Amino acid sequence: MTYRAPINDILLSLNHGAGLAAAVEAGHYGDFDGDITAAVLEEAGKFASDVLAPLNKVGDEHGIKLDNGKVTTAPGWPDAYQRWTAAGWNAVSGPEAFGGQGLPLAINAACTEIWSASNVAFGLCPLLTLSAIEALDAHGNDELKKIYLEKLVTGEWTGTMQLTEPNAGSDVGALRTRAERAPDGTYRIKGTKIFITYGEHDMTDNIVHFVLARLPDAPAGTKGISLFLVPKFLVNADGTLGARNDIHASGVEHKLGMHASPTCTMTMGDKGGAIGFLIGEENAGMRCMFTMMNQARLGVGLEGVGIADRAYQQALAYAQERRQGKALGHKGDGMDPIIVHPDVKRMLMQMRSMTAAARTICYATAVALDVSVRAKDAKVRADAAARGALLTPIAKAFSTDIGNEVAYLGVQVHGGMGFIEETGAAQHYRDARITSIYEGTNGIQSIDLVTRKLGANGGASVWALLDELAATIKQVETSNDPAFGTTGAKLRDAHAALARASKWLLERLAAAPNEALAGATPYLRLFGATLGGCMLAGEALAAKAKGEAEPQRYVALARFFAENIAVQAPSLEKTVTESAEAVTGADAVLA
């Protein structure tokens, strides 16, 4: 079956769960009035269903080929990419001065979900281009922008992010790729990068690599890293392509999933060094990299949402069609569709509600990032920046954890058929697996949440968010809608648990930081479960208030999440606050 973008769910999430409508209303989005949103998403959904979704399995089965430094993507992929960029999809949120449409990141976030749902390995390529655009736009000089930015914004060329080396993964400061100053102000780069997504491909005639490297006199660690733009083909003064640069794909990985996305080993310097152009200042590459990575982290979170929704849609369709057994009380012959069985309903509701929660968390992150640059008021921008920073690791890690869990359940709903590759459920399961690893493992995200986001300002960002969530919970309770079941009570318990765990972590961060780090992963889960639960409840309230056709659908969804996922919060709190010794004292067991 193909994929259908759930436009109504997306719009409710974007406008009400994630707060886009309120931000527009408050004037934080300038001229953008939101009228265009639905139309853009409808068109994105159509393109995704018609063009990208059918190529998802093709890409998985064909994979990519590397031959003599050239990568061939799966049949139909280059053509689909051309059509996709020609329709303007790469430029949705790009800067208008460079050929972009200047639409909010929030709109593009919804589109990213749609590309990921229809074909995650395809959507991964522009995701990295988007990060490259962000870094070049923020830190590049005018000359580099003039040559490269529009081509990247339109998608005529794609971008890569080249951080990882065999001995420098999570610890990027350990990288060894060398950059030497050339007399003409450019640099010569030599070294090997691994795990470079779309490092080489046949979908565009140039690729713009963004490479982290170290100058000969650079300080050790992350303070000695610089960012360079290294084009596959150099660009002549007239904009035409010039000489082939000294960077090439020397290998591709054989991976569990994402078969259609080439993951390359990139070698620079076989012929004296790749010509590189400095982005920003020497030794200031980490800041540029974080600009790239935050965007990419949100994007990967949206991959989690997209894969989850695709897996859900497929499992739902199967459960409605496949007949096995009978519902309790069913009289007579014949079997019922398996969706009548409570255990199957539970799986499907878990899939759908977790997907919806992750979606809104990701969209809310995008809205915060939008407001942080678009709002007129400096305080509003600063608050939004803090909110975006706080939400980014949750958007990345919680959503990708959920992408994996939902894809797991998607296989389970299919029973034995789920294990058979032809069914397609297994592809989602395989593809999802990388999302909790790349762009900073989910463990790294959790540590970022605890140390930099919670810890940075004495918890102020967290308390501000908790105040908003408390208001939503109060609204649920005062709504007196019996269809909410115990949603209010569950969310109140979760909120209190999150507040206590946050305070405990802040205290431990100062007194015994290893104990805080030991609780980072369950804390992020606790945060996501509480936040997601409140957001879904908020959406349900909004659906009721604005007279949606079937508001009870959203109430039932929020209720399920609260009673099955957010309900775990008190246990997660105890895991954070009472198991640190069991972790830090693990050496005796693990020796």
Next chain:
Amino acid sequence: MTYRAPINDILLSLNHGAGLAAAVEAGHYGDFDGDITAAVLEEAGKFASDVLAPLNKVGDEHGIKLDNGKVTTAPGWPDAYQRWTAAGWNAVSGPEAFGGQGLPLAINAACTEIWSASNVAFGLCPLLTLSAIEALDAHGNDELKKIYLEKLVTGEWTGTMQLTEPNAGSDVGALRTRAERAPDGTYRIKGTKIFITYGEHDMTDNIVHFVLARLPDAPAGTKGISLFLVPKFLVNADGTLGARNDIHASGVEHKLGMHASPTCTMTMGDKGGAIGFLIGEENAGMRCMFTMMNQARLGVGLEGVGIADRAYQQALAYAQERRQGKALGHKGDGMDPIIVHPDVKRMLMQMRSMTAAARTICYATAVALDVSVRAKDAKVRADAAARGALLTPIAKAFSTDIGNEVAYLGVQVHGGMGFIEETGAAQHYRDARITSIYEGTNGIQSIDLVTRKLGANGGASVWALLDELAATIKQVETSNDPAFGTTGAKLRDAHAALARASKWLLERLAAAPNEALAGATPYLRLFGATLGGCMLAGEALAAKAKGEAEPQRYVALARFFAENIAVQAPSLEKTVTESAEAVTGADAVLA
């Protein structure tokens, strides 16, 4: 890296967590005194490390080939199988009258874990033979036993279980394969079976199929199913192989994992019908099938344990070797092995403690099944049978859920390398995925637990077990060992939560069975977490009492499990008892 069987952990689990030593002490095992256990397991571990473990990756990469009805397994596999049977490993727990060694099922359970850990796709073949032996021994007539049983016990021939058809999976009563009576007392079988594990292969010169089929005049549903023995080659009076029977592999599946294990579509009747021999009575096949399936369910649970342990060992070795970042407070140059990071320790402890808990639950199931047939006293046998029946769905579902979760974490510990197939972590992740589906999905196990095991005798089996667990918790509390941390409190909370949830389910089973079914999956998880936590605590107490070299290792492990896994029990209780409406009322959302 290869696999090393964790003999000390296994012995502690088997003898003390699972209660083998106490049962031997009480005389329930007759002549068996347990002296041989360690030696058998040491030898099994050696064979697994030397012969089976190196073939695991070979099998995954080569897979199997079907050509003109013949299946070729991966290089080295037939030879390994010959060596394995020659060493007597297939016959460990087989009946002595038919070439078996008559050792306890509990010993064979530990061996099954070892085979599964070293090479799960290999171990799957004898697992099904074992089930076939059980069914033939229990229900076959003397003539069939004489011809087939010894060959199956020694492993000279392998067995298959043929239940599933395209429209009869979980709902086995829907099967359509036909059996017609022949004048000579045999039957002619016609039909198609799917998902038949090792339905065809080149490791033995005969294969004995156990096929469920329906007689022309059979009642509808499960009451009209009969079990037939259908040999690949008929057997002459002198025991030599005769004519090729009319059953053959017409297809093999392309699967997510278990590549080395042929999953066949079996066609019977192309030449008039396969000759089949009735096992037991006509239309009484379901009872025979349950005999086969209970054994197989425990075996699949042990696959979960085995895969988990293999994934853990590999992740631990990687974490000890791979250097990234520095421990907090680390001064000077260089990076630390990633095992110093609390988040990595958490993952490894979670892997190890969950594996240990699942192991003991499986072994305890085997001990109960042993005692149910070996004990002299009828009351002891009956109680043990009830215990075994109660534990079987938990052993199957909890252990395989854990197998998947641990394999997931194993990939995560490897970071980006985990997604690369060459690393091997991904194979465990792929292989594990089927274990929560086959031999009855884990949803089916949960429903079995709630309706047949909890519900059957008014909860008596559950209360008896809860009483034993309460005694263990009391011992933890009175031990006053500070190394237990909050283990006692966590287990007491879990125990109370399990008791309340059990009572609630019993009440709902009578009043509103769909609400009980809605809570089946979280109930099984709650049961496993509580049971596993108490068993690990019991093992730790035993390690201390008998003066193990490092009893604190086991205390630390039990503590981690209690504070991180068993701690989820109160939330799971609420999910069982307070979310049923959210499940049964899901139709509005899922429509």
